[in-house]
Amino acid sequence: MEPLLRVEDLTTRFFTEEGQVNAVEKVSFDVAGGDVFGIVGESGSGKSVTALSLVDLVDSPGRVTDGSVWFRQPEMAERIAEDQPEAVDGEMVDLQQLNSRERRALRGSEFALIFQDPMSSFNPSITVGEQVAEAVEVQKRAKANPRALRSRTQGFGLGKFLTTSMVPTVDYVSDEAHARAVELLDTVGIPDPAARATEYPHQFSGGMLQRAMIAQALATETSVLIADEPTTALDVTIQAQVLQTLAEIQDEHDMTTVLITHNLGVIARMCDQVGVMYAGEFVERGTLEDLFERPTHPYTEGLLGSSPSLDAASQRLQPIEGNVPSLFDEEMDNRCYFADRCPKAMHECLTKPETYDASGSESHSARCYLATQEYDSADALPEGYFDD
Amino acid sequence: MSTDNPPESRTDDGIVAHGEPLVEVSGLKKHFDDGLSLLDRLLGAEQQAVKAVDGVDFTIDKGETLGLVGESGCGKSTVGETTLQLQTPTDGSVTFDGTDITEQGDLTEFRSRAQIVFQDPYSSLDPRMPVGRSIRQPLDIHDWPQGASDKMARRRDRVAELMERVGLSADQLDRYPGEFSGGQLQRVGIARALALDPDFIVLDEPTSALDVSVQAQILNLLSELQEEFDLTYLFISHDLGVIRYICDRIAVMYLGEIVEIAPAEELFTNPQHPYTKALLESVPRVELAERDRDIDPLSGDVPSPRNPPSGCRFRTRCPEIIPPEDLDISQDGFRAVMDVRDRIERREVAAEKVRDLVSEELAEDDPDESRLDSLVTDRLYERLVPVDLPGPVEEDLREALELVVDEGWEAAETMLREEYQSVCETDHPTGQVACHLVEE
Numbered sequence: 001m002e003p004l005l006r007v008e009d010l011t012t013r014f015f016t017e018e019g020q021v022n023a024v025e026k027v028s029f030d031v032a033g034g035d036v037f038g039i040v041g042e043s044g045s046g047k048s049v050t051a052l053s054l055v056d057l058v059d060s061p062g063r064v065t066d067g068s069v070w071f072r073q074p075e076m077a078e079r080i081a082e083d084q085p086e087a088v089d090g091e092m093v094d095l096q097q098l099n100s101r102e103r104r105a106l107r108g109s110e111f112a113l114i115f116q117d118p119m120s121s122f123n124p125s126i127t128v129g130e131q132v133a134e135a136v137e138v139q140k141r142a143k144a145n146p147r148a149l150r151s152r153t154q155g156f157g158l159g160k161f162l163t164t165s166m167v168p169t170v171d172y173v174s175d176e177a178h179a180r181a182v183e184l185l186d187t188v189g190i191p192d193p194a195a196r197a198t199e200y201p202h203q204f205s206g207g208m209l210q211r212a213m214i215a216q217a218l219a220t221e222t223s224v225l226i227a228d229e230p231t232t233a234l235d236v237t238i239q240a241q242v243l244q245t246l247a248e249i250q251d252e253h254d255m256t257t258v259l260i261t262h263n264l265g266v267i268a269r270m271c272d273q274v275g276v277m278y279a280g281e282f283v284e285r286g287t288l289e290d291l292f293e294r295p296t297h298p299y300t301e302g303l304l305g306s307s308p309s310l311d312a313a314s315q316r317l318q319p320i321e322g323n324v325p326s327l328f329d330e331e332m333d334n335r336c337y338f339a340d341r342c343p344k345a346m347h348e349c350l351t352k353p354e355t356y357d358a359s360g361s362e363s364h365s366a367r368c369y370l371a372t373q374e375y376d377s378a379d380a381l382p383e384g385y386f387d388d
Numbered sequence: 389m390s391t392d393n394p395p396e397s398r399t400d401d402g403i404v405a406h407g408e409p410l411v412e413v414s415g416l417k418k419h420f421d422d423g424l425s426l427l428d429r430l431l432g433a434e435q436q437a438v439k440a441v442d443g444v445d446f447t448i449d450k451g452e453t454l455g456l457v458g459e460s461g462c463g464k465s466t467v468g469e470t471t472l473q474l475q476t477p478t479d480g481s482v483t484f485d486g487t488d489i490t491e492q493g494d495l496t497e498f499r500s501r502a503q504i505v506f507q508d509p510y511s512s513l514d515p516r517m518p519v520g521r522s523i524r525q526p527l528d529i530h531d532w533p534q535g536a537s538d539k540m541a542r543r544r545d546r547v548a549e550l551m552e553r554v555g556l557s558a559d560q561l562d563r564y565p566g567e568f569s570g571g572q573l574q575r576v577g578i579a580r581a582l583a584l585d586p587d588f589i590v591l592d593e594p595t596s597a598l599d600v601s602v603q604a605q606i607l608n609l610l611s612e613l614q615e616e617f618d619l620t621y622l623f624i625s626h627d628l629g630v631i632r633y634i635c636d637r638i639a640v641m642y643l644g645e646i647v648e649i650a651p652a653e654e655l656f657t658n659p660q661h662p663y664t665k666a667l668l669e670s671v672p673r674v675e676l677a678e679r680d681r682d683i684d685p686l687s688g689d690v691p692s693p694r695n696p697p698s699g700c701r702f703r704t705r706c707p708e709i710i711p712p713e714d715l716d717i718s719q720d721g722f723r724a725v726m727d728v729r730d731r732i733e734r735r736e737v738a739a740e741k742v743r744d745l746v747s748e749e750l751a752e753d754d755p756d757e758s759r760l761d762s763l764v765t766d767r768l769y770e771r772l773v774p775v776d777l778p779g780p781v782e783e784d785l786r787e788a789l790e791l792v793v794d795e796g797w798e799a800a801e802t803m804l805r806e807e808y809q810s811v812c813e814t815d816h817p818t819g820q821v822a823c824h825l826v827e828e
Contacts, residue, residue, distance in 0.1 A: 265672030319604030
């Protein structure tokens, strides 16, 4: 099946005063329509920056420096094929190469983001209903007139000035948008949505607010939902509720989701395909079965081996020794970045591996020489090789 | 809950392998006041303390690891801190190795024998103090080794030895916390806790700030140290996987109370308390079958510890709440009834808003007052009761909602309370498993 989203060699760098940081390095993956693609990795591995790079929301000093994000959009592809041939490939358009107007329209209506911390994602001085309604209104206006940015009803006078400065959305949001917002809050499982809509973010619990954020994301018929650690700030019982809501909505709206998390359990529960990130790269990618049954990259094995299990009595955990490497360009050698922590590091690993197909499965690939050859202890690097 | 003895201590032949208690906590309470000013009080504001810990009992045997697990805000960290007397308990006693330390004035000896490792290694170490000095501080404070003439040299050696023992290199002791990663800093925190060769360490979420690969290193280190130095741990965590890996016995906390305490294996294979069951069920497993596992998530949020529910504190969310004996109703049905009662008691039924909505819809036709009220009641019932209820129960609920529409909150409350009072709200459950469903 033709993928809905195809990411090729996405590369994001941060140009800081201390030097260049290679946060995302040549990340490629496909997501079929209606699937959930999971990105898993430890803190600082570049998962969140990858999410932001997809929709080009990386803040300065960061910049997407290379790569393309192909998104299936036949109508637009046809319309702009003549003007911008470089941004069109069949039915796909490249978000990176579209001109900014088209890109903005596409991004606004087809992509939605939800973040980790709902408390800091809402404006504390405006009611939750108002904020969800605003999202609905923005989408409605964008649909009616794709070129319009956030335009306000014109008006002057002191009263007007006072009301708009206290409630910025007052003139902007229509009654229908309010009604729709209440419906959306109901969809995501907020009890008594009409009453809750008039409350402020601090009156919501974390789980409820995360649901409200999902409601915002649903404001339009979004095709792609990017969820960045959506349940990390929540307790497990609340996490279970929110994951269930997400799964139901995913099913109902046939949404395509990119789910970013550090929690392998959440990955196991939600995802069809998974990419494992380490030091800005995808070290392994495949279906859930590929990764859990036939992990190829020693880092994937390490991640699985170091998660304490809930159902089996305690066997000793197999930790990964050492720490996450620096991502400063000048400190990165041209070798496998995991080699210094890898229990199976070989002499080959001192030259950087490509991404190879693994375990015969079409969807499964790994950036490791072990995908192409067996581990040979005769070839192993001597212990303490990286110590200096 | 009474003091509990693990089965090991009750062996008939008199051999006590484990079971000599090191720490005994009974009736421990910690309430935090509102901080109302005198003026507030004169004006009649009521003091409503946050009952962070409200009557907790447990014992920890020598060489044992007791796990304390629960969701955020359930009071588990406060239990750790009050056990160590870092916070003065509001009530209750803590006995350490036979001495009641809540009664004792001078805690110097206790302080050298009981230590703590905190969650966040970045904020629990002084950023302007070399890590070697941080580790040495307990030695300085307790003037270790007493009476020796070459104190400084002995202390320096001890710090180097500790650094090596926790997996750092001794030549790093002049570095500052900023030069270490989170996992390494947590090792420094552990070395500091070990400095005085303690018997008991409270580990307060020691791995929550760490990545999973580094977490495994620290957990393994803690197990090794326990064996080597005969340590007794109180391990506080919200992560059930970690708790299972490291603990011998586990206490599950909910809203300031321990709801279940049991040996680790037993708690995980045969959980008794409905909250424990729900907690275990909600954790997503790292395995392929996870996608198809059915989870029935708990509804609602944790109530406020300022004004916890009467009786069993879990009753507002419990999927197994006990109906009155003479009432023939399904479990879901009774849960729905109790939810409506809760909302009426908290005055959280949006009758006004629904009335506005309904009257707007009716505006075009004829705004007949009496019809309006019954329509509002119907609408409220639809919204609040998602299940089918037996006829008489449905009638009662409708009647109560009708009262609510007329602002008769108290009448509605009393009426429902008389008909649908559960044992879970009148009686406070106690025991190893604090639940009325479990026979002691």
